[in-house]
Amino acid sequence: MASSTSQQEFDYLFKLLLIGDSGVGKSTLLLSFTSDTFEELSPTIGVDFKIKHVTLGGKKLKLAIWDTAGQERFRTLTSSYYRGAQGIIMVYDVTRRDTFTNLADIWAKEIDLYSTNQDCIKLLVGNKVDKESERVVSKKEGIDFAREYGCLFLECSAKTRVNVEQCFEELVLKILDTPSLLSEGSSGVKKNIFKENPPQNDASTTGCCSS
Numbered sequence: 001m002a003s004s005t006s007q008q009e010f011d012y013l014f015k016l017l018l019i020g021d022s023g024v025g026k027s028t029l030l031l032s033f034t035s036d037t038f039e040e041l042s043p044t045i046g047v048d049f050k051i052k053h054v055t056l057g058g059k060k061l062k063l064a065i066w067d068t069a070g071q072e073r074f075r076t077l078t079s080s081y082y083r084g085a086q087g088i089i090m091v092y093d094v095t096r097r098d099t100f101t102n103l104a105d106i107w108a109k110e111i112d113l114y115s116t117n118q119d120c121i122k123l124l125v126g127n128k129v130d131k132e133s134e135r136v137v138s139k140k141e142g143i144d145f146a147r148e149y150g151c152l153f154l155e156c157s158a159k160t161r162v163n164v165e166q167c168f169e170e171l172v173l174k175i176l177d178t179p180s181l182l183s184e185g186s187s188g189v190k191k192n193i194f195k196e197n198p199p200q201n202d203a204s205t206t207g208c209c210s211s
Ligand SMILES: Nc1nc2c(ncn2[C@@H]2O[C@H](COP(=O)(O)OP(=O)(O)OP(=O)(O)O)[C@@H](O)[C@H]2O)c(=O)[nH]1
Pocket: 020, 021, 022, 023, 024, 025, 026, 027, 028, 029, 039, 040, 041, 042, 043, 044, 045, 068, 069, 070, 071, 127, 128, 129, 130, 131, 156, 157, 158, 159, 160
């Protein structure tokens, strides 16, 4: 995947979202993808965000990747970040069974509740395959889950970088292959993802006190 960090025109802007239990390695995976480095990170507070420009499938793409906190106390906050995402990466830790069972119990339900793109591409990622001796979730279980929930599937290691690029590449190629995700809201340089809707004319924004 060719990439560059300079701000330049792009064919499409894609919003991607990382979700999954705390400690599965979402932030490490994102850092590995955007900076080619491995660092010991603290648990995410709320949400974090990184931009990466890539050229893939002959298109210049701007990826806005939102990294949510897995801790339950942030759940209300993070739920609002599903809106408009073209791709969602569900991460679990192949050495922790609870992070896998929570995919069905929590994360797939969150997607159903909060995702606004019906055709949004989902990718299931089993992380930490460098700890093969501690593995408790088999690859087949991952494949079966992904099949049942209609997700792409990969195993990777954010630490050794095995399959890290492939995760984002597969997801993005599938988005590029889905016409409904390429239409509204994702194309052109004019779009500004930081631009919020103008505030509503309600009492809190209009001020008061004409005498
Ligand atoms: N061995 C190994 N350790 C990893 C890997 N990925 C992440 N870790 C470690 O797992 C721990 C948690 O990683 P984070 O990236 O902070 O996890 P997170 O999913 O972002 O957690 P929250 O922000 O709390 O939701 C850290 O100690 C990482 O160094 C991996 O592929 N292999």
